[in-house]
Amino acid sequence: MAEQKYDAVVVGGGVAGLTATIYLARAGRKVVMIEKNGECGGLVNTFSHNGYKFDTGVRALLDAGIINTMLKDLKIELEVVRSPVSLGIGNEVLNIEDKSSLDDYRNLLKRFYPESAGEIDEVLRIIRKIMKHMDVLYGIENPVFKNLKRDVGFIFGKILPWFPRFLLTVRKINRMNAPVEEYLKGIVTNPSLRDMIAQHFFKNTPSFFALSYFSLYLDYFYPIGGVGRLAEALQEKLLKLGGEIRTETTVARIFPDEHIVKDDRGISYEYKNLIWAADLKTLYKISETGKLPPEVRKRIEDTKDKFLANRGGDSVFTLFLEVDEPLESFAKIAHGHFFYTPSTKGLGETHKKELDDLLNNFTKAGKEAVLSWLDRFTALNTYEISIPGLKDPAMVPPEKTGVIISLLAEYDLFRKVEEAGWLEEFIGEFEDRILKVISGSIYPMLKDKVIHHFSFTPVSIEKRINSSEGGITGWAFTKSMPVINKIQIADRSVMTPIPSVYQAGQWVYSPGGVPMSILTGKLAADRVLKGAKAGLK
């Protein structure tokens, strides 16, 4: 017998779960959102430490025609500022201000790689073309968040003129799905130059998605108080609309035949519909399907096998620094969101074949080989550096600066080091190297002004969020992506073969990220509200 009965149970309190719950509550459904951690937001989170506020996950937000449309629809006012981006190589820094900065980017690359001038022009021509595609794709408030029955003007004035261009654009971008590394090989002969353009993307990122980033750099915005303010604002709205939240509660078992979930304390919740807005491998691992009809069970088993055969995408290592130096010193160097590559050499095979070899011979290779690899990995990489105080000065104590430095990192390496019993030591070695590289290049004041530092690893992300392989935007990019990856059929991404269960969030559509997590949260809520039959594809 269930102790609590709901129209809908939503599992996971990241932005996907928050969105789904809000829309169900707004429609008058009795809904509860169950979240494992003490606070909501998942990978959209800001925390305080020693008077400094740091963003744990995403560093700034991209609208994509989704976030602001949703906020407007929900009448949520979020105070935001622009979050300008800088790009840097060696000791050159380019502040991106508008579309004309693309010319400065071209010139920057040409100064470092003069022999590749023609190839650089070609890459920039493609980036410009993609920027135009992005203007079409994101150039309209997403109709999923509009009340089309009431807003006929929007249909005739916006959607109808836009739709044919949208379809044409989708056709064009679907032709650019090859991994960016491979795609660039056809244009750029110098491997170091290829690395400068693409090494800060996830491995095998579809080329369209990777090369669209220049256009996205212009669109980043930052909520006053940190990115976590978005999750907090959604949470406040959810409660105001009568939705319920259970934090520090993990869903441990699902019984689809009885329409019941059980949490880690053994409490049962009965649902008419369930929206799973968390890691998808877990959904299938904890679902008790034994009493479902054999044909349904078969579909569930097939889907489960498909998910278990895939992995989460690259994870991230993040170093948080509390620095005894005023914001002004950092403002002179770069904007508060900075992609910085200290060396022009590029990672080459360091994060690919060299790492694979290391992982395959981990025990034999030993600690020294791992640390020597780490020397190269940290020296040749591209860093994402965020300084929240440069966007909102209230994020730091007076005369101090909080700095977040991150780089993509392989979960398996951290897991193996942990199994070998020296994870803490490895983390220390990682932190020391990052500090040495960054203070030896772009921010010399980090040499002796760091008061306190700590870091998050792929393993700690996995533990906190329950995210397979510490994945931060969903699945690794592989040839056989286990979920929908075409925008024109994104509405199907929320379906599961489990009766009355829908899915939302970064694991259900690729490429994932904040806007698509929010969009799928809304799509899942819409399916529930329409009473769509579970299992329909």
Ligand SMILES: Cc1cc2nc3c(=O)[nH]c(=O)nc-3n(C[C@H](O)[C@H](O)[C@H](O)COP(=O)(O)OP(=O)(O)OC[C@H]3O[C@@H](n4cnc5c(N)ncnc54)[C@H](O)[C@@H]3O)c2cc1C
């Ligand atoms: C460093 C970093 C940089 C990023 N940069 C960008 C970027 O530039 N652009 C972009 O779009 N995206 C970016 N992202 C990714 C983006 O933040 C995520 O894709 C998005 O926030 C995912 O939201 P979600 O709601 O789908 O999942 P999550 O945020 O993972 O939320 C899932 C929630 O479910 C909870 N949970 C898990 N299992 C259970 C269970 N059994 N019971 C109860 N609760 C459970 C978790 O605790 C978590 O709160 C970045 C992420 C990181 C970490």
